Amino acid sequence: MNTTMIKKILNLFLKSNCPLCENPSDEYICSSCQRKLEDYRFNNCFRFWQGDLPVFIWGSYDGFLKLALARMKYDNYPQIGEEMGYFLAQSWLAQSFTSKIKNLVVVPIPLHPKKLQSRGFNQAEIIARGFCQLTGYSLELKGLLRVRETSPMFGLSREERSQNVLEAFTIGKSFLKRRPRDPILLIDDIYTTGTTVKEAAKILRFEGIEVLGVGAMATSKK
Template identity: 50%
Template structure:
C-alpha cells in the first residue's frame, strides 16, 4: 500500500515553476525555503506611520519572491498566486484575527492587458487571501479605464501623470459599500497606483482602510499601521 501511495504521489507531482524540480505543490521544497527567507517578520512588516494608506506586506521584494512574482506574471504561471495570497492572508490573521468588517478589492488591470496576459494576478491573490481570511471579495470594485505604460523606471511625477484618471468605480460599487475597503496588489512600491485608486474610491464616499501586498521594498521597519481603524 505504501509503495502504491508513493507511486501515486510521484505521478501527481508537477515541476516547480521556479526551478523545474519535481514538486507536489506549487513550489518544490528548495524554492519554498528560499521564498520563506524573503518573509518580513515582527516590526519589519508592521509599522510605517508615514504610509498613507497604511500597508501590510508578506515579504521583502527581491530574491526568490521577486522571481516568483515575475514568473507568475510573465511566464504564464497563475497558480503561483494561490500560495502568495494564502501567505498574505496568514499575515493578516496573525496581526488582526477576524476583527473588523472589510471588503477586499484587487487593483484591476486594463481589459486589453488582462486579455493579453490571461489573468489579473492581483485578483487571483485576492481570491486566495479571502479564502484564508474569510473576508468578502469584490472583484469589480474598481475598473481600469486607461491603458498605462509600465511604471518601472518612471519618476514619481511621471508615475502620477501616467495614472491620472486611470481608474473608475466598478460595477460592484455602483452602490457604495457600508464597510471599509482593503486594496490588494502583488507589489507595493511608491504607492502611486494605490493612491490613484484611493482617490477614485474616496470621491464616491468609499473608505480605504489600507493595502495588503505580497511584497514591498525592504526599507527597514515596514509597513502597517492599519488599525486604529480595525478595532
C-alpha cells in the first residue's frame, strides 16, 4: 500500500460521519445535507414577527428539516441542535433591524425535569446555545422553570392546548434573584400554535420582565 492510499484510509477514519446521511464529512452536518435543509428555510424568517408576541422562525416543519429535528430528539444527536442554533443565528444577523439589537437575554423553553431525564437533553436549550455562540447574546438556562408536566400537544384542540400549558411555567431561580435588565428572546425548537411560548411570555411579563419575542427552528404554520 502506498502512502497516498494510507492517507486516504486514515482520512476516512478521522472524518466523522454526517448524522443525517451517515457519509463521512468535514463539517458536522455535510454540505449536501446543509443544502437540503436550506430548501426548507423561509425566504422571510420574520413573516410572523408581528403583534403582541413576535415570532422569528427559520423554516417549514416539513421534509428534511422535520427529519433532522426528529433525528436530534429521538435518536440522541444533541449536536444537530447546536448546528440549528447557528442557522437560526445567521438568519437573525442577516436582518438589519435584529442585527442591531446588542443586548438580549436568551431563554430556552424548559422541559419538565422528568422529560429532561428521559431524553437526556433539552433540544431548545441546545439550539439556544448555538444561537448565543454566534450572536453573542447571554444565555439564561434558569430563567423559566417547568412546574407542571403537560401532555403532547399533537391532537389537542386549541382550547385543550391552552388548558394543557396553563400554569405550566414559573419564573426560574436566576430571575427570582435578579430581574434581567435586557429584554428576553424565548427559544423553542418547534412553533405549533404558540400556546406554550405565549404562556411562558405571560409569566415573565407578569413579573415585570420585558419579552421581545420568540425564535424557533420550524413551524407548520403557513
